[in-house]
Amino acid sequence: MEAYTFPLERFGGPSRVNRLKATADRGPTPCLYIDLDVVESQYRRLRDAMPYADVFYAVKANPAPQVVELLTRLGSSFDIASRYELDLVLSFGVDPARISYGNTIKKRTDIAYAYERGVRLYACDAEDDVQNVAELAPGSRVFFRVFTQGTGSDWPLSRKFGAHPELILEMARLAAERGLEAYGISFHVGSQQRDIGEWDDAIARTKMLFEDLAAEGIHLEMINVGGGFPAAYLDPTHPVEVYAGEITRFLEERFGEGLPRIITEPGRYLVADAGVLVSEVILITKKARQNLYRWVYIDAGLFGGLIEAMGEAIKFPIFFEGDGSAEEIILAGPTCDSMDVLYETHKYTMPNRVKSGDRLYVFTTGAYTHSYSSVSFNGFPPLEMRMLPREPNPIPRPGSSLR
Ligand SMILES: Cc1ncc(COP(=O)(O)O)c(C=O)c1O
Structure with a gap:
């Protein structure tokens, strides 16, 4: 079994995650953080x-x-x-x-x-x-x-x-x-x-x-x-x-x-590119012994900001914390609506030792997420959005890229 990997460098590298965690680790999930x-x-x-x-x-x-x-x-x-x-x-x-x-x-x-x-x-x-x-x-x-x-x-x-x-x-x-x-x-x-x-x-x-x-x-x-x-x-x-x-x-x-x-x-x-949605694993389950894939339910779904995952149209980069070997999963949101499945055809991977309560980071979520999230479907509040503290001297980065 291969170890879990994620192309973090394409999305700002470990320093970006560390900066985010310095703020987000004390905060609730799901929560969208915007880097101005x-x-x-x-x-x-x-x-x-x-x-x-x-x-x-x-x-x-x-x-x-x-x-x-x-x-x-x-x-x-x-x-x-x-x-x-x-x-x-x-x-x-x-x-x-x-x-x-x-x-x-x-x-x-x-x-x-x-x-x-x-x-x-x-x-x-x-x-x-x-x-x-x-x-x-x-x-x-x-x-x-x-x-x-x-x-x-x-x-x-x-x-x-x-x-x-x-x-x-x-x-x-x-x-x-x-x-x-x-x-x-x-x-x-x-x-x-x-x-x-x-x-x-x-x-x-x-x-x-x-x-x-x-x-x-x-x-x-x-x-x-x-x-x-x-x-x-x-x-x-x-x-x-x-x-x-x-x-x-x-x-x-x-x-x-x-x-x-x-x-x-x-x-x-x-x-x-300015947005990272911090989410939490709610539940992991296999629906039948002979099934190949486990279902992973997270606290952000189609109605909580990730509507563009509908039909798997937009494939958000998702980084799981934790280690273990890479396991292919089916990823779904928290509501009582069977449409609220994020990715089933495209197989995302997760470290197989991830457990409920662990966090994950959905990158590139600054657009059409907060503004699309439902007001209170199933009673869940609209997706919370916070701004990250700005760098003391924001450096214009023409030509630089998060890619
Ligand atoms: C009239 C109009 N202009 C601009 C945009 C922005 O498009 P994009 O987010 O692809 O840049 C939209 C998106 O729906 C639009 O409806």
Whole structure:
């Protein structure tokens, strides 16, 4: 039997775990710890890699006030999904000119609410919405979200969002007629996109839309290349610098000298690597003598922050404390719902001497965990989130990587 190993170096090494444990060992589980130094260095890396692009942080990925405050200070703009995220961002004194209402599904009352507070940039993918924005946010800039397939991504965002280019042309004409500024095109190639070529396809479609509309006298000025930038999960990806280099090349190939304003909307990339969810083993059992695998139940599950493990879409790196030989296991959450199984097909390993009460560390959990966790399914409280104490002199780490 092989000894249990985990590629700790890829996720910050033993020093990162020791720093985390200095805080977390006194705390409860499950609990998500966010390292703001990592958020800062991720932001700086993206800025360095695409200095010409404006970063609009997708607040939904992690709306912790400390994250929003830090990114405000670093000069980020914000992509909001609701009036509630708008209130949060405005509470840090962010200029509404730095806010984009990126959710294409907006109540009429929420459009009016955002307009009253100064928001003048809206995403649309439906004629109905363009009409509403024209009426309730007159004169605003609108950009149109074009379909993508999401192929190659761990967490696709296709079907529900975007419209066919033909409909986008109609929406842009309607926007211009109704006194809005038809400002640009957006797309989202799917979250944790592993195939960088997906941006090339979307940029090609965008270029066609720019040309078709220009021929009618509607001159777009902006491309929003969305999110989809990588976090460090179990399956490795290229570092963000490679993504940025390729996207820049695609843009330059299609648009040459006349590059419009470029916006990025990263969520996962900025915050995922900053989070470690500390969890505890509740129970280990074999359900029948002849079964190959033991079930390991932990106190964090699909409804307590790890919903992206659904269908084993996102494979979080999981490090167990303790030693022993590597045992393949089935990993499940704590609720009375049979869906609450984290990983069964992909076999995670655990040291075979781990027992109930031992701790484990789920890396790369800073995005779409706390904000997704249920309020009180089975009575479990929402996932607790705490900030790690910041390094005395946070060192910008451009070019460094947790990978
Ligand atoms: C409109 C919009 N922009 C940006 C993002 C962020 O995407 P990611 O987390 O892949 O960076 C999302 C994610 O759902 C989104 O819906």
